[in-house]
Amino acid sequence: MGYMSQKDLQYTAERLASAKVGIASSVPFRNMLMPLPQLRKAGVEVLTGNDNVQDHWGPLVVAICCKSKPCCATLWL
Known part of the structure; x- marks a missing residue:
């Protein structure tokens, strides 16, 4: 969805919202945001999180969610 045109994104978001489909996303990597x-503005329920202990911010370090989540939150402010 990060690569969709604004028109396609708006159309898709409205359809997701009307179907009551939510989106779960994780911390982005590379230029994919x-x-x-x-999505929230269109009424789609949005959740963020992760399903494992992989640390995209430092793959050779033990994952510490409390350190990566604030970084994630600042991306959309």
Whole structure:
């Protein structure tokens, strides 16, 4: 969804919201940033988190979610 045009994103977000489909996203990597604010504005329930202990911020370090989540939150402010 991060690569969709604004028109396609708006259309898709409205359809997701009307179908009551939510989106779960994790910390982005590279230049891929999910359009979470636009999805929320359209009424889509948005959740962030992770399903494992992989640390994209430092793959050779033990994952510490309390350190990576604040970084994630600042991306959409």
